[in-house]
Amino acid sequence: MVTIRSETTESDGDLPLLELRGITKAFLDVRVLDGVDLDLRRGEVHAVVGENGAGKSTLMKIISGVYPPDGGSVEFDGTPVSFRSPRQAQSAGIGIIHQEFNLLPERTVAENVFLGHEPLRRGLVDKRAMLRRTAELLDAVGETSFPPTARVGQLGVARQQVVEIVKALALDARLLIMDEPTAALADHEVELLYALVRRLQERGIGILYVSHRLVEVFDLSSRITVLKDGHRVTTAPTAETSHDQLVRHMVGRELAHYYPPRAEADRIGEVRLSVRDGANNRLRGIDLDLRAGEVLGVAGLQGSGRSALARAIFGAAPFTSGEVRLDGRPVRLRTARSAIRAGIAYLTEDRKGEGIAAGQSVLDNALLAGRAVFPRWAGRAARTVRIRDLLAAVDVRAAGDQQEIRFLSGGNQQKVVLARWLSLTPRILLFDEPTRGIDVGAKSAIHDLVRRLARDGAAVLMISSELPELLGMSDRIVVMRDGTIAGELPARATEEDVMGLATGADRAESR
């Protein structure tokens, strides 16, 4: 492994660290990238944005040796390269944080972080060095909540994201690609990543930054490249680009994103779901009412029990005590199946692990829950038509609905899973990070869809780490802390209100 800490910043500052010319790539005759040029200087953060399926991840995978390009040239550090495997790219000094997690759940954090380049001592794996360096790296990114010896499978999605970041850092690369590194992180956690990016930048490391969170793009990058349908639309200095311009380049039209109007008070109806004193090993003292027609936002830090709450209601990790009522009747939902039958849908935050059946087609994935639980629900043909309409409504970009879902871009996979649950016309929807990894255009389409469902009488519980989204969509917000509900806020709450409750700052002050 090459571990050159690039101290060469000034000497050849003009020579780009990475230069791509005319990169072309097709999968099964579908052109995914078409003549893309891109360059990156040392110490620069260059953002790459575009709609779901625009080809961002594919481009990053070409740079990091996962796929060979069909055409075009790659120059790294002044020399032409053509990596035939990720290993070669790594030893040349290119690290990548993949959009989808690349971790082994059965192994420890340290084993995952150093997989492929375990430190050696006298020819043997130096476990102590591995643990020590992992601890240092975790420390460097401000993560102290789990030890390097923790099994990755035991960690939640946000923490796995941190492991993924640390894994890329361990390579000590000169070029670091970050493909949606913050998709699983909450706003305040992103701050720590910012600091990290700036430190890397100072060391002369070039960073390619892919994100749908345009705020981050503006905060971090010095230049932005927009991809659309595999073409490069533009590359421009960030300072000379406005938010609206950027969105126009991405979507190809004007897009005034405003959140759909909230529910009027008289449209909010009966209590659909109520929980009294619900508890399990992650939750305690949960009292919650979810009403027909409303969107209830759930906020909280990672580990505060937001997802555990959704999972408990859905029966995936049920309440072990307390009472749950559906439309006033006490129920015991102990399996996902019974919850689905009762009209509850749950969109998981763990797309790769629990959301998709990777080897199956788009259509099969979308039909999965309906087929499994309601075998005779509607006619087969009618159901398929309905699903196709929904897939179009959320704007899934795929080669066709027979394409295996694992070949879809991350955002498009998310849309398919969303369509799966919408197709059941559930009366209660539990959405855990519904717009994770989804582009700006599709995001507002999904917001509209969610609101329409609520207007038609569904009760929606929505978890989101993106506070603006949560504040924009919710009729009411509950904030979780330490496995219980710390407080409730009205629709017009501010970010400060939410953070105050989430961190317990309100309590600390009054002490």
Added chain:
Amino acid sequence: MTATRSAPERTPAVPRRPVRTLRTAVGADPARGVFVALALTLVIGWLVVALDGGQLLNQSSVVSLLHVATGLGLVAAGQTLVILGGSLDLSVGYVVSLSTLVAAETMNGSDSRITPAVLLVLAVSVAIGLVNGVLVATVGINAFIATLGVGLLLKGYLENGYDGPAGSTAPTLVQTLGYQRVGPVPVAFLLFLGVAAAIWFALRRTRYGHHLVAVGGDPDVARLSGVRNDRVLILSHVLCALCAGLAGIYLASRLGSGAPRVGVESFYDLESIAAVVLGGAALAGGRGGVAGTVGGVLLLATVDSVFNQLEVDAFFKQVVRGVIIIAAVALYARRRHRRHRERTGAPS
């Protein structure tokens, strides 16, 4: 990367949890389960045999138990590696038979030819392992089919060329590897333990070991992390065949000659896989270890010994083995399920 850093005293109650779940994860180590099962089997077996008027743990039956364990154990130790890597080897039975013949025929009763004979056996094993490995890892043929095919090829060769024992093992080897003991423990059993220990060490302390578990756990993750999957798998197949070759040398020493059917008659292919799975490994790869395999081997050998002493018929014996294997795997599955629940109830 939580905000908890700026506000340590307000940290959510989570940090304690991973530590606790970690401990439960270690407690759920399946390798320990198989040794508990082994102890139980010994106790129950001893009782049943005693009621029958026999004695399970007398010198001669312990010796024969350990001999049974040695042959199966050498094969299963190698099988552990390929299974960990998400592959498997169905040709081992034939490799064992072939190796007994290569050894005995090359030695032809002469002590002076032990070294060339052993080297030849190892070379032949490496060659077969290479073929298996290349077919599975480079050509990409399903391991079941590829190794079955190679096994059938060997079978054809063996059935064509031999219809009974052939060659003769060097007397020194027969005396040492075949029969010499330290107390009730055959030297050959110590050899098996040595091989198992070497593999155990390799899995924990070499890059190869770490990479192998990764390839078995998720080939894509391994590849994207810079692991050369094909090399790792080929090496595993070679080591697996080598272990089978060693088993062949041992059996040739035990039997005094080459035996073209010994590998098949002992069901080494399926029994070795069963031993590995009993030891808590996942057939899909990525989880398990050689310590568990040693337990699995001893368990199967003990059951064998109990039935031999009770003189039950072969058919019933197979039924009981089947039940044991299914019960064990079901138990592991339950435990994994519980662990999964624990995880999914875990941090948001």
